[in-house]
Amino acid sequence: MNAPIPAAALTDPTVEPAPDAMLTVRIRRGDGFQAFTVARRSAQTILDVVTEIQREQDPTLAYRFACRVGMCGSCAMMVNGRPRWTCRTRVAAVAEEDGLTLEPLRNLPVVKDLAVDMEPFFEKWTAAHGAFEPGDAPPEDFAVVAPDSPERRAVDAGIECINCGVCYAACDVVAWNPDYLGPAALNRAWTLVNDVRDQGQAARLKAVSGDAGCQSCHTHMSCTEHCPKALAPTFAIAGLKRATARSALKRFGSRHFRRSA
């Protein structure tokens, strides 16, 4: 979609590094940093680098990964100060002159080294009513949803989220207001607000409102710029701002300007 391509990504990652090129990697471990040196290899990813360090140099290094191909959303960390999925980030695209600096994802408690506790992230997912609500009496038959309806398109725009936490780490509002639900949970809520089968909309709009909710977003665009899946949570959150405003105005109107509500 509209996530800008970082200038660094334009350097051709397929260019072979010099045969004896080395890379300095500073990894945050607890309160300090530890420096390692690894060989540059062709098509090397950040995850390759971390794995090589853990297998060849220091087996006590903790990090997390599963699929290695950008599907599972478990390997994100801060690379040179920016949150990235490490399995699909090439060293050639992001290494700076003095190498790499790797830190655990921002805004989440650290378990050890590069592994963070994702619990608060998923708790907020739940708090934002991020689960489909079929209602007490779901219809017997399948719902018909036209693929090109505006609602279905809005769902499509945000549905590919893999819960990697990159947007959550990029968000300044989360850093300033730890209660803030964050881009991922609000993006998920927006896909469900546009699900015409869902029966829990009033409660969901209430859950995503307030000082922890969508109105606290200041449109820094960090989530949208960093999302590795090129989603645009900023605009999903803007959708929630409009939807909650509309519903609040309706409630306000029926309370104060109509005799029978």
Add this chain to the structure above:
Amino acid sequence: MSAGTQTALPRRGAFRAARPRAGFAAALLHRLSGVALALFLPMHFIALGTALQGADRLESFLGLTHNGFVRTAEWGLVSALALHMVLGLRVLALEWFVTRERTALVVSVCVAAGLAVGLLFLLGAA
């Protein structure tokens, strides 16, 4: 066992861990200009309120403002007002009209517009 060497922390702003981007700069400028305006407004109102005691009082108050410091502050406030307005219009466009933007370009234009109004003010007041 542990390979590698302990090193010092790399330099990183205490204010935020992720590197600043144009959208962050826009929000920061929006916020700081807003605070400046909110602090200035009561003084502005009190100054104009002196007219209740006659035009002479307002005139003598305006006389106090004919110095370099106040002039600089006035220029800053006019720029802040213009900047706060254009950055606010950007936010409204993003929120209500889902404008897909090239953030760095749009923010640069907003800042330039704010500074241009400040410059016009300086040229006029000179």
Add this chain to the structure above:
Amino acid sequence: MSPLLYVAQRGTAVILAVAVAVHLGTILYAVRGGLTAGEILGRTQGNLAFLVFYGVFVVAAAIHAPIGLRSILREWTSWRGRSLDGAMLGVAALLLVLGLRAALAVYVA
């Protein structure tokens, strides 16, 4: 920020965008060759359009500013809760009273 505060802040923002544009134009026009009380009051005295315009401007600003200040204080300081909301209501009242007094002052002076 509740949805109604959001509507209030963005709604007043639209009003303020128009008002600020007019106000900036007036400033740039008025400061040419220096600012005098006579010039200011010459424009505003007994001018009902000015009074209504600045009345609306003041009301919108008095709603808009405290909502923004509240977010800033919540995020950059540890001030939360009822005392903050009360203080912001106070700021709104202060801006409203001082602002309307100023608009009236240059109208009747």
